[in-house]
Amino acid sequence: MRTKINVLFAVLLVFALVLTGCSSSSSTNEESGKVVLKFLHKWPQPEYAPYFEEVVKAFEKENPDIKIKMEAIADEPIKDKLRVILGGKEVPDIMFSWSGEFARKFVRANAALDLTPYLNEDTAWKNSFIPASLQPFTSNDKNYGIPLRFNGKFFVYNKKIFDKYQLQAPTTWDEFLQVLETLKKGGETPIILGNQSPWAAIHYLTGLNQKLVAQDVRMKDYNPKTGEFTDPGYVTAMHMLADLNKKGYFMKNVNSSSHDMGQQLFAAGKGAIFYVELEEFQTIENNMKGNWGFFPMPSIEDGKGSQSFITGAPDGFIVSSKTKHPKEAIKFLKFLTSQDNALKLVKQIGWPSPIDGATNPDTALKEVAEGVDYMKKAEGMAEWLDTDVHAKVADVYLSNIQLLLDGSKSPEEIIKEVQDVAKQVQSEVE
Amino acid sequence: MTKTFRSSRTAILFIMPALLFIMFFVFLPIVLNLYNSLFRWNSFEAGRVFVGLEYYGRLFKDPIFFTALKNNSLYAVISLVFQVGLGLIIAAVLEDKLIRRFQPFFRTVFFIPSVISIAVVGLLWQLLYNPEVGLVNGVLKAIGQSEWALSWLGDSKTAIYAVVAVSQWQYTGYMTMLFLLAMQKIPFEYYEASMIDGASKIKTFIYITLPQMKEMILVGTVITVIGAFKVFDEVYVMTNGGPGHSTEVLGTMLYRAAFRNDEMGYASTIGTIIFVITLTLSLIQLKIGKSGQEA
Numbered sequence: 001m002r003t004k005i006n007v008l009f010a011v012l013l014v015f016a017l018v019l020t021g022c023s024s025s026s027s028t029n030e031e032s033g034k035v036v037l038k039f040l041h042k043w044p045q046p047e048y049a050p051y052f053e054e055v056v057k058a059f060e061k062e063n064p065d066i067k068i069k070m071e072a073i074a075d076e077p078i079k080d081k082l083r084v085i086l087g088g089k090e091v092p093d094i095m096f097s098w099s100g101e102f103a104r105k106f107v108r109a110n111a112a113l114d115l116t117p118y119l120n121e122d123t124a125w126k127n128s129f130i131p132a133s134l135q136p137f138t139s140n141d142k143n144y145g146i147p148l149r150f151n152g153k154f155f156v157y158n159k160k161i162f163d164k165y166q167l168q169a170p171t172t173w174d175e176f177l178q179v180l181e182t183l184k185k186g187g188e189t190p191i192i193l194g195n196q197s198p199w200a201a202i203h204y205l206t207g208l209n210q211k212l213v214a215q216d217v218r219m220k221d222y223n224p225k226t227g228e229f230t231d232p233g234y235v236t237a238m239h240m241l242a243d244l245n246k247k248g249y250f251m252k253n254v255n256s257s258s259h260d261m262g263q264q265l266f267a268a269g270k271g272a273i274f275y276v277e278l279e280e281f282q283t284i285e286n287n288m289k290g291n292w293g294f295f296p297m298p299s300i301e302d303g304k305g306s307q308s309f310i311t312g313a314p315d316g317f318i319v320s321s322k323t324k325h326p327k328e329a330i331k332f333l334k335f336l337t338s339q340d341n342a343l344k345l346v347k348q349i350g351w352p353s354p355i356d357g358a359t360n361p362d363t364a365l366k367e368v369a370e371g372v373d374y375m376k377k378a379e380g381m382a383e384w385l386d387t388d389v390h391a392k393v394a395d396v397y398l399s400n401i402q403l404l405l406d407g408s409k410s411p412e413e414i415i416k417e418v419q420d421v422a423k424q425v426q427s428e429v430e
Numbered sequence: 431m432t433k434t435f436r437s438s439r440t441a442i443l444f445i446m447p448a449l450l451f452i453m454f455f456v457f458l459p460i461v462l463n464l465y466n467s468l469f470r471w472n473s474f475e476a477g478r479v480f481v482g483l484e485y486y487g488r489l490f491k492d493p494i495f496f497t498a499l500k501n502n503s504l505y506a507v508i509s510l511v512f513q514v515g516l517g518l519i520i521a522a523v524l525e526d527k528l529i530r531r532f533q534p535f536f537r538t539v540f541f542i543p544s545v546i547s548i549a550v551v552g553l554l555w556q557l558l559y560n561p562e563v564g565l566v567n568g569v570l571k572a573i574g575q576s577e578w579a580l581s582w583l584g585d586s587k588t589a590i591y592a593v594v595a596v597s598q599w600q601y602t603g604y605m606t607m608l609f610l611l612a613m614q615k616i617p618f619e620y621y622e623a624s625m626i627d628g629a630s631k632i633k634t635f636i637y638i639t640l641p642q643m644k645e646m647i648l649v650g651t652v653i654t655v656i657g658a659f660k661v662f663d664e665v666y667v668m669t670n671g672g673p674g675h676s677t678e679v680l681g682t683m684l685y686r687a688a689f690r691n692d693e694m695g696y697a698s699t700i701g702t703i704i705f706v707i708t709l710t711l712s713l714i715q716l717k718i719g720k721s722g723q724e725a
Contacts, residue, residue, distance in 0.1 A: 080689035087473035105692070109475035196584070198672065253561040255673045256584025261562075392691045402673035408586055409674070428470065 034067045035328050038092035040085070041317075044072035051348050059335045066328050076197070086111050086320075093323040094332060098315045099136035100388040101222070103145050106318060108429075112144045113319040118330045119143050125334055130376055133314040133354030136383055145318045146333045148345075150354040152278045152312030152375045153203055154294045161188055161272040162293075169295035173240075176298040180249040183272050190249040192271035194262030201241065201254075201401045202386045203275060207297040207311040208237035210382035214304040224390040224429045227422035229415060233304060238404060238411030245405050255402045263287075278312070278371045282350030285365055294367060296374055306379050313383040314354050390425045393418060460705060467698035473688075485699040495700075498678045501590050505597070505679065506658035512598040514650050517605035522635050524606070525613050537610065540603030552667025555596045559583050583669055586676035593668050593677055597661070605650055612646035613639060648719035655715070656708045680704050 039056070043049060049072060056068045071092070073081050078096060085091060086106065097103045097112075106112045119126040119134075126134075130150060137145030157169065165186055170176040183190040195201045209218060213233035221227045221234075244250055251257070251271055266274040267287035276284065284292055299307035317336075319329045335341065342355035346363045352372045353359050359372040375381065386394040396417050403409040467485055471478040489495050520540065524533050543551070558565045559582040567579035582592040616639065624634045640647070662681030665671065671678040671686065678686075680700060688697035 083473045083689060083692065106474065109472075111474050253581040253584055256559070256561055256581045392693075395686065395691050399672060399674055402584075403586060403676075406584070406586055406673060 034065055035325050036067045036069055037094065037325060037328055037332060039068050039070045039332070040092040040095040041070070041072050042075055042078045042096045044074055048349055051345065055336060055341055055344070059332060062335070063331065066332070068332065091320045091322050093320055093325060093329045094317050095320065096315070097145055097318045098384070098387040099145060099147070099313050100383040101224070101390060102387040103137060103318055104139045105391065107139045107144050111321055113321045113323065113326060114142050115144060115146065115319060115330070116142045122334070128337070128339065128356060129354050130356050132375065132378070132381055136313050136381065137316065145316050146337060147314035147316035147354040148336065149279060149316070150314045150352045150372065150375060152310050152352070152371055153207065153275060154278065154296055154371060155273050155275050156266070156284055156292050156294045157273045158266070158269055158271070158288070159291045159293055160269070169293060170298050171295070173298045173300045180244070184248055189251045189271040190273060191244065191251065192262045192266050192274045193250045193254045194257040194259040195254040195402060195405060196256060196258040198398045198401045199384070199386050200259050201405060202397060203311065203384065204241050205237055205397070205401065206382050206385040208240055209234060209385060210309050210311065211297070211300045211303040211305045211307060212237050215306060218305065221422070222389050224425050227390070227393065227426060229418045229422050234418070235411045235415050238414060242404050242411060254405055278352045278368060279350070281365055281368045281371065285367070294371070308379045309382050310375050310378040311382045312375060313381055313387070390429070392421050392425055396421050463698050463701050467695055467702050470693070470695045472692035472694050481695065485696050488696070489699055489703065494675045494678055494683060497675050498680045498683045501677060501679050502659050502661070504590060505594055505661055506655045508594050509597060509601070509654045509658050510651065513602050513605040513654050514647065517602050517650070518609050518647070520602070520606045521609035521613055522639060524610060526631070537607060540606050542603070543600045544604035548663040549667055551596065551600055552664060556583065556668055559592055584673060586673045589669055589673060590677045593665055596668070597664055605654070608650060609643065609646060612643045616642045644719070648715065652712055652715050655711055659704060659708050659711070
């Protein structure tokens with residue numbers, strides 16, 4: 001009898017050991033005296049990944065005592081993964097983040113390291129950035145992120161189609177509507193929009209909100225602690241977007257076409273205008289071979305916001321507050337944003353760099369350099385609506401924008417929902 | 431006395447590892463989930479705020495919850511009709527003497543969709559449903575029904591049906607397979623007897639095949655209905671709940687709350703509700719079937 005109980009105990013013990021074995025943390029951090037930095041970015045695509053591999057290799061060669069463990073998770077999944085990873089034990093030392101509220105929620109949770117002292121320590125490094133690219137990564141006047149790209153949103157147009165109807169790039173919203181009307185009458189598809197992932201239409205709203213609502217009001221509303229969204233400008237912005245659709249200026253089936261498909265349609269000349277990010281300019285040039293031009297979102301005459309803002313934002317990296325090697329992490333970020341590597345970024349993958357002077361007509365596509373110039377001259381940036389407001393408010397915007405376009409919800413109904421959620425968020429964020 | 435005592439000891443010993451596993455990996459998480467639903471918390475912030483049953487109150491006022499519930503029910507009803515109903519009929523047809531020699535071929539053809547990974551199926555159908563280049567609208571236009579060529583996944587009225595249809599395409603063959611196995615276990619003598627009595631094929635199906643397969647049909651029903659309330663991946667890959675919330679199911683709603691809106695407490699609440707629903711449904715079904723012997 002007794003032996004049986006002993007056996008029972010033995011089984012339990014083994015089982016307990018197995019279970020605890022699962023939970024004990026592994027100590028892979030120091031591999032033969034080397035400092036290991038974990039680096040997480042969001043570009044696993046074959047056209048972008050080599051850039052990061054090469055930069056990491058060069059850094060490791062220069063710093064033999066540091067090893068970089070790199071991982072890449074694509075754009076959509078990283079939004080979820082970051083949240084989960086940050087809650088775990090093995091947090092990457094350096095990780096990708098969008099600027100604005102997306103980064104600020106990690107700051108509020110004390111998950112991001114304050115980088116201000118490191119930037120102030122090395123003013124040459126700090127001053128190498130275009131100031132507008134550092135600002136969106138700040139919270140309470142402290143820097144929490146280092147930008148890698150400086151992205152703006154512009155309308156690109158098919159030159160052949162524009163010439164056919166003798167059209168000019170519009171500068172005001174009324175001109176814009178006239179251009180669209182002419183195109184529609186001529187039997188063209190005026191605007192290509194792939195809104196299967198609803199951020200595409202949200203980017204329109206990003207600019208419209210900014211141009212229609214006074215800056216201080218909008219900033220107050222985008223802050224989770226004080227957001228109300230009662231300004232009539234928000235409703236007007238939605239009406240203007242819905243009107244583009246109602247008047248038949250957008251292509252058909254916007255909600256079931258993807259942005260990638262839109263890019264192909266634009267390349268095939270099946271539409272006149274397409275709203276894209278600066279980072280896509282290179283692809284468009286590859287497809288269109290000079291047969292295209294671009295213009296920023298036209299100004300709106302009676303809009304209360306500044307009309308010389310550009311829609312766009314930097315994205316880049318934050319450093320985990322749990323990192324054991326902040327100095328090494330900063331060293332790597334400095335390397336990544338050095339003049340040489342910024343030039344390499346611009347030349348190799350055609351992305352606009354936030355390093356002043358790196359994106360110029362010699363290194364980059366002429367249009368990319370012009371785009372960056374627009375952003376440098378702009379009074380400010382309208383950051384992506386879906387990353388600049390609290391996640392719950394963004395979710396209401398994102399999920400309703402498709403319904404606005406298929407006509408099943410009105411702007412007033414949607415803004416009412418936004419207001420309700422904003423109120424809820426206010427009570428939850430201390 | 432001692433003998434039975436001894437053997438039950440041994441039995442407990444043998445059950446122990448499995449029992450502990452289930453305790454740790456099934457029951458404990460259920461209890462923890464219930465506990466987690468009482469707090470406002472997210473995955474990356476350290477603190478938690480106790481909110482009691484606030485999330486349950488909010489859930490029953492949330493219109494998205496009712497959309498999700500409606501969609502899950504739609505999923506369950508349509509799946510029952512196609513996977514269990516149609517699956518049963520296909521199985522019976524395949525078991526018919528005339529077709530039986532082609533059975534392996536049809537069985538394989540019908541079964542193939544269920545071995546393809548959901549992610550692949552989702553992307554495949556997204557392309558098939560594409561209003562411009564997709565096969566579905568291409569066929570509809572080719573047979574002169576261009577007014578039926580809709581923007582399937584992009585329209586909030588048709589999207590949920592389009593998504594449900596994919597599940598039917600994928601799993602009807604799987605159910606057919608299960609039913610075929612059960613049918614082949616029915617003793618042939620019954621059919622001989624009914625043949626001698628002059629029963630028609632339909633009568634034979636109703637009076638011999640169906641009652642003999644009762645257990646398997648019950649299992650099939652339970653799997654289908656519970657599956658319909660747990661569905662997540664098809665919807666996530668194809669529409670992610672959109673357009674708007676028109677294809678939202680409980681699974682995608684939970685995911686959205688947890689990983690997009692940073693409301694783990696609300697997600698736990700939804701998880702608890704899914705558990706309650708599936709548990710109730712399976713209890714009811716087992717009760718109706720009066721047993722779960724082959725389950």
